[in-house]
Amino acid sequence: MSEKLLLAGGRVVDPSQRLDGTRDVLLVDGAIASVGKRVRAPEDARVLDCAGLVVTPGLIDVHVHLREPGEEHKETIASGASAAAAGGFTAVCAMPNTDPPIDDPAAVGFVAAQGLRARAARVYPVGCISVGRAGERLALVGEMVDAGAVAITDDGNPVMDSGLMRLALEYSQTFGIPVADHPEDLGLSAGGHMNEGLVSTRLGLSGKPNAAEDIHIVRDLLLAELTGGRIHLQHVSTRFGVESIRQAKARGVRVTAEASPHHLVLTQDAVEGYRTEAKMNPPLRSREDVEAVRAGLADGTLDTIATDHAPHHYDEKEAAFADAPNGIVGLETALGLILTRVVGEGVIDLPTMVERMSCQPARAFNLPGGTLAEGSPADVTVIDCEAAWTVDPKAFRSKSRNTPFAGWKLRGRARYTIVGGRVVWEG
Amino acid sequence: MSEGLGKDLVGLENLSEAQLLTILDTAEPFKEISERRIKKVPVLRGKTIVNLFFEASTRTRVSFEFAEKRLSADTVNISSTGSSFAKGETLVDTARNLEAMRIDMVVMRHGASGAARFLAERIPSNVVNAGDGSHEHPTQGLLDLLTIRDHYGRLDGLKVCIVGDILHSRVARSNIYGLLTLGAEVGVCGPPTLLPPAAGELGVCVFRRLEEAIEWADVLNVLRLQLERMHAGYVPSLREYNRIWGVSTARLEAAARDLLILHPGPMNRGVEIDSDVADGPHSVILNQVTNGVAVRMAVLYLLAGGQPEKAEAAKQGAEA
Numbered sequence: 001m002s003e004k005l006l007l008a009g010g011r012v013v014d015p016s017q018r019l020d021g022t023r024d025v026l027l028v029d030g031a032i033a034s035v036g037k038r039v040r041a042p043e044d045a046r047v048l049d050c051a052g053l054v055v056t057p058g059l060i061d062v063h064v065h066l067r068e069p070g071e072e073h074k075e076t077i078a079s080g081a082s083a084a085a086a087g088g089f090t091a092v093c094a095m096p097n098t099d100p101p102i103d104d105p106a107a108v109g110f111v112a113a114q115g116l117r118a119r120a121a122r123v124y125p126v127g128c129i130s131v132g133r134a135g136e137r138l139a140l141v142g143e144m145v146d147a148g149a150v151a152i153t154d155d156g157n158p159v160m161d162s163g164l165m166r167l168a169l170e171y172s173q174t175f176g177i178p179v180a181d182h183p184e185d186l187g188l189s190a191g192g193h194m195n196e197g198l199v200s201t202r203l204g205l206s207g208k209p210n211a212a213e214d215i216h217i218v219r220d221l222l223l224a225e226l227t228g229g230r231i232h233l234q235h236v237s238t239r240f241g242v243e244s245i246r247q248a249k250a251r252g253v254r255v256t257a258e259a260s261p262h263h264l265v266l267t268q269d270a271v272e273g274y275r276t277e278a279k280m281n282p283p284l285r286s287r288e289d290v291e292a293v294r295a296g297l298a299d300g301t302l303d304t305i306a307t308d309h310a311p312h313h314y315d316e317k318e319a320a321f322a323d324a325p326n327g328i329v330g331l332e333t334a335l336g337l338i339l340t341r342v343v344g345e346g347v348i349d350l351p352t353m354v355e356r357m358s359c360q361p362a363r364a365f366n367l368p369g370g371t372l373a374e375g376s377p378a379d380v381t382v383i384d385c386e387a388a389w390t391v392d393p394k395a396f397r398s399k400s401r402n403t404p405f406a407g408w409k410l411r412g413r414a415r416y417t418i419v420g421g422r423v424v425w426e427g
Numbered sequence: 428m429s430e431g432l433g434k435d436l437v438g439l440e441n442l443s444e445a446q447l448l449t450i451l452d453t454a455e456p457f458k459e460i461s462e463r464r465i466k467k468v469p470v471l472r473g474k475t476i477v478n479l480f481f482e483a484s485t486r487t488r489v490s491f492e493f494a495e496k497r498l499s500a501d502t503v504n505i506s507s508t509g510s511s512f513a514k515g516e517t518l519v520d521t522a523r524n525l526e527a528m529r530i531d532m533v534v535m536r537h538g539a540s541g542a543a544r545f546l547a548e549r550i551p552s553n554v555v556n557a558g559d560g561s562h563e564h565p566t567q568g569l570l571d572l573l574t575i576r577d578h579y580g581r582l583d584g585l586k587v588c589i590v591g592d593i594l595h596s597r598v599a600r601s602n603i604y605g606l607l608t609l610g611a612e613v614g615v616c617g618p619p620t621l622l623p624p625a626a627g628e629l630g631v632c633v634f635r636r637l638e639e640a641i642e643w644a645d646v647l648n649v650l651r652l653q654l655e656r657m658h659a660g661y662v663p664s665l666r667e668y669n670r671i672w673g674v675s676t677a678r679l680e681a682a683a684r685d686l687l688i689l690h691p692g693p694m695n696r697g698v699e700i701d702s703d704v705a706d707g708p709h710s711v712i713l714n715q716v717t718n719g720v721a722v723r724m725a726v727l728y729l730l731a732g733g734q735p736e737k738a739e740a741a742k743q744g745a746e747a
Contacts, residue, residue: 196624196625197624197625198625198628198629200624200625201623201624201625201626201628201629202440202600202625202629203540203541203562204540204541204559204560204561204562204563204597204600205540205541205560205561205562206561207624209624273544274540274541274544274545315517315519318517318519319517319518319519319545320518320537320539320540320541320542320545320560321539321540321541322539322540322541322560323539
């Protein structure tokens, strides 16, 4: 028996088709069957009234840490996929910095299989660039791609060896996948726990200067230019980094880049009082950097919004600042934050948000989805842009609660998250 | 009219001028206790104080212990070796366990910046920061302020230069905040590798050369150069450090006026300070140590709820 779902009367925003208007969307057997002004619902179709809601291609987060295998007390692929669905994401790309790392085809297959079992958001595995994430020699890139890896990265670590990065950017071209890099010069950032500046000086914490990120971004851009490979720069947080990417794009370098919600809405001031929930890498930076990241998101220099969802157990963050791990959870707050603090403040409009959270992530990582074109996978997010809610970490689907946004009042959240024509979240 | 300190003493950054002066003024009557034949008053009788030292310390720990004992508190010392936190117990668990034993105050030294505040936010006992990472060492700052004030009779308008590793120094930060609040001008001088990136934004003058700092200052507070800084490559050698940033009689004699010399100890003689300066007529290094006990008595007394104007009476045996 076929499964049919009609999303009736919503404002359909699909930049991939330059569409923004009231439409019905019919989903049949896991694919988009039709989008039109008056789509007749088959008798056996379930109808969801979407009047007053926004219907978009499913949101995709190309940068999440699901911690499985190895740190299942923080998150599992199942809990992470469920948190993604609750946040309006229909697909996520799982970073390979697990224990053991995802650096061979069997491990990639494991992540993919766990993702399928979760029956929530789709989980796309990302493989390591180097064996063991050790930064020494290339992992089995081709075999990992065959097993389902959509990209490679040593995320968590930058690839410090420029020679290895060159090889990765060359070799990956056979498979058409991007090479994602966490840009950080470890020599410059050594010992640092937050952004270097007045706040770090006052708090007596060692800082990471912008230059640590800038140098690495520029190096990666030069190597992409040298090789013709596709570089994807993760969580760009500095003004010079944004400007360098802008210039590289103008030169025709094949680069895509991310902005994280927290780098769009928070500055280093959030660390005041040694708040470990504001400790992340790259660190929260200055107001000027936030403005530059916002401008980069608006003009398309930064293609995608990606959360860098980084779950940690509560007692790991319950420590002195220098002893606490980096990272925050992001899947269940991203949409509300972007709608409230980025779209709501006029940085980008709603269609641009859908570009950055759906169409472009799909394009950057060659993923199905990112469009409501007929025949595409029936991955759809239905958003209630008016829903006012307060961030309550206790209500998260994620196993972890490490967020600096607890108590924030936001407007806008996912009403339905639909993956392959099946409603996996109803808010 | 005095201002209370609140529950804890975590740092000097957020203390007002009135609060700083209250502590310094309260320290005055307590100085005399240490000069008595029987150095004990009942001010903190029945109070239980834990000295929790996650980092090695002799001077600060002993100074706190004398302050506590001379005020008749019951004290327990816990240091990192052989205790449960050497066995992996977290700071939070250590604190909760102490709390469960119904203590009144914790004096803590910890290697992580922010550790004192972390503890203070989690336990109802009073917390006194005895040094947290590179953040603050407020009682050291206070005893430096008191020592300078003893000599000049004021702090307002004085020029105090802190010399050495400012980047990693909790003593420097506490001094900077306290001195600026009390109206002094503050300079810092040291190798650029050991100056914080935002030093200028703290409201202090930055001196590249010690000669310029000496020309400018009324007071030099000379910091200890930790040997590990040399190993980490911040300075190429101790000999070179001494040649360029070492406080020597020859350099001081070039100045138009006499400078007061402070050092928080322990000294590396021949590195950051030459012996004839440390032992010379303008050195108040041992006065700092003496004042340390009085300042710590004042802090403990005030945090325990003691009224500054009653300190003299409390000393004579009245309840705090």
